[in-house]
Amino acid sequence: MFTKKQLLKKGLLSVAPHMFSVIPFGIVCGAIGIELGFSPVLVYAMSIIIFGGASQIVFLQLLSGGASALIAVTSVGVINSRHLLYGAVLSEYLEKLSFIKKLLISYLVVDQGFAESNKFFQKNKNEPYLHYHLLGSGGTLWICWQLATLSGIILGSFVPEELGLKFAVPLTFIAIVVQDLKKLDHVIVMITCGLSSLLFFDAPFKSYIIISPIIALFVAALVLRLKK
Amino acid sequence: MTWLSIIIAGIITYFMRMTMVALVDRDLLGEKVKAVLAYVPSAVFPAIIFPGIFINDYGTFIEMNDPKIFGAIVAIVVGYFTRNVIATIISGLFSYWIIIFLL
Numbered sequence: 001m002f003t004k005k006q007l008l009k010k011g012l013l014s015v016a017p018h019m020f021s022v023i024p025f026g027i028v029c030g031a032i033g034i035e036l037g038f039s040p041v042l043v044y045a046m047s048i049i050i051f052g053g054a055s056q057i058v059f060l061q062l063l064s065g066g067a068s069a070l071i072a073v074t075s076v077g078v079i080n081s082r083h084l085l086y087g088a089v090l091s092e093y094l095e096k097l098s099f100i101k102k103l104l105i106s107y108l109v110v111d112q113g114f115a116e117s118n119k120f121f122q123k124n125k126n127e128p129y130l131h132y133h134l135l136g137s138g139g140t141l142w143i144c145w146q147l148a149t150l151s152g153i154i155l156g157s158f159v160p161e162e163l164g165l166k167f168a169v170p171l172t173f174i175a176i177v178v179q180d181l182k183k184l185d186h187v188i189v190m191i192t193c194g195l196s197s198l199l200f201f202d203a204p205f206k207s208y209i210i211i212s213p214i215i216a217l218f219v220a221a222l223v224l225r226l227k228k
Numbered sequence: 229m230t231w232l233s234i235i236i237a238g239i240i241t242y243f244m245r246m247t248m249v250a251l252v253d254r255d256l257l258g259e260k261v262k263a264v265l266a267y268v269p270s271a272v273f274p275a276i277i278f279p280g281i282f283i284n285d286y287g288t289f290i291e292m293n294d295p296k297i298f299g300a301i302v303a304i305v306v307g308y309f310t311r312n313v314i315a316t317i318i319s320g321l322f323s324y325w326i327i328i329f330l331l
Contacts, residue, residue: 017317084244099250176313193272
């Protein structure tokens, strides 16, 4: 059995390698906001209020491109709706928490933290303080995201665009799923999702980001049925 | 107006994070649903990976000789064999940079 402190540390260490992607992306995110002409306070406040990388960029790009606030807000909602799936997965491990703790820890659920803590949870189902792992991973990502977007806001146009730092984002997620390429069922689900995302890329409100997981999960259900 | 939009977007995002954890009783989900949920990472992350590689900043498909494809292949091979997140990210970024800056 792990102590709370050990779990916190394990959570922190599990997402630490992802900083090679989160920090450059956060810097780009802050820099883009400034470049688009928004006030530094506003750009930074999004990192606290929304706390969701891609959705923050999309929101500012839409507004600066003349889209209505309704479209910008809807897009953020659609992009971040994938967290419903993360929550559904995590709820199994968090169900013993009090309602207040559930409300608080939910704020920290983001892609990489979900991915790494979920991997840990699957292997350590019976640990009593599992949520400390999520606190460690989510808390680390939160702090780094704040510092990275702040740096981007300060550095602004000094961030060289030709570096293509945004490319670090797909790479960090490749690192998360790459070991599952060993399992044929997962490969089928991944390819379904990936191809759907390209097919539906132009769907309104960036909805490809939730449409393709839904299609992929239906395929997963089919695969499960065939496996029996 | 922009501030109000950010706050509403933040509240919506928070509800997406919180609803399934705090408001929905997990027993409502059947065993079959739970089995399917095990595929969530594989069903979600490619929707971030594929467009991040194959679609450029202007929303159009990249050429098949784009350095991002090379970078992604290197990252997949390195990640598969090293099981190391840092090696995966760095190898992908560096191979991408080598092509755009040196070749």
